[in-house]
Amino acid sequence: MIDAHHHIWLQKDLPWLLGPEQPRIFGPYEAIKRDYLVDEFQTDLSGTGITKSVYVQANWAPNWFEDEVAWVQSVADASGWPHGIVGYADFTVEDVRPQLDRLKRYPLMRGLRQQLHWHENSLYRFAARPDLPADPMVQKNIAYLADYGWSFDLQVFPSQMDDAANLAQNCPDVQFVLMHAGMLEDTSQHGIKLWRKGMRRLAECENVATKLSAFGTFIHKNDPEFIAFMIKQSVSLFGAERCMFGSNFPIEKLWTTYGDLFAAFQDGAKGLTKAKRQSIFNDTAERIYRL
Secondary structure: EEEEOOOOHHHHOHHHHOOOOOOOOOOOOOOOOEEHHHHHHHHHHOOOOEEEEEEEEEOOOOOHHHHHHHHHHHHHHHHHOOOEEOOOOOOOOOOOHHHHHHHOOOOOOEEEEEEOOOOOOHHOOOOOOOOOOHHHHHHHHHHHHHOOEEEEEEOOOOOHHHHHHHHHOOOOOOOOHHHHHHHOOOOOOHHHHHHHHHHHHHHOOOOEEEEEEEOOOOOOOOOOHHHHHHHHHHHHHHHHHHHOOOOOOOOHOOOHHHHHHHHHHHHHEEEEHHHHHHHHHHHHHHHHHHO
């Protein structure tokens, strides 16, 4: 089984963890203002049956984008974990390819993420403006990923999903992985309706898969009922063959253990067939991230 989304980090290399200006989308995080290294991650995995994982960039300083990938590659070379890396590049520049060329030398590179999510609530806002998915320069640069065989981890809120779907359609040769099943933060009837509409639009794009992860982000707890709801909705729209489990550890460590989190996901998927569960917990990530 595969964890398709986790982070390991060195506190000294990640000043964003300490800065008061950083939006705390998941609330106070003093408990994880420390090194979270691969040994602790492996301990957290104990008893879950997880055998592979994908590291997703953790917002080192942008000019250190290669240093982050180099460090994670060195960790993998020494420990055997992780098994794939999603790095960072700035897709808003005129030509992203010089950055991508610097990352080609690292064997575990599988994809890139630049967080494009923007929200009216400044605490939830990350991108400089809401329309980055529609920016022609961004679209041109993301399309280059096809030449490298790399995917793009797409992080947007529901209000941005129309632009995100157009982005995916304009880059048909790039595999997109929607972060956190579209970041449903408004669980009112209206909010869920808006989210489902956007998810349906994204699901129409055959080159978009979705990551079932980070469901505690806005509620700050491990909620098995909410996890089951998100799995059911996502699978109904994308199909299990385009859904994959991700832990988002150590963020979710703020309110749960890895074992309890994984158990909640397994319980949430228990009504699905064995083949669909196999897709969610192994095959989709294995195929897309080439593990």
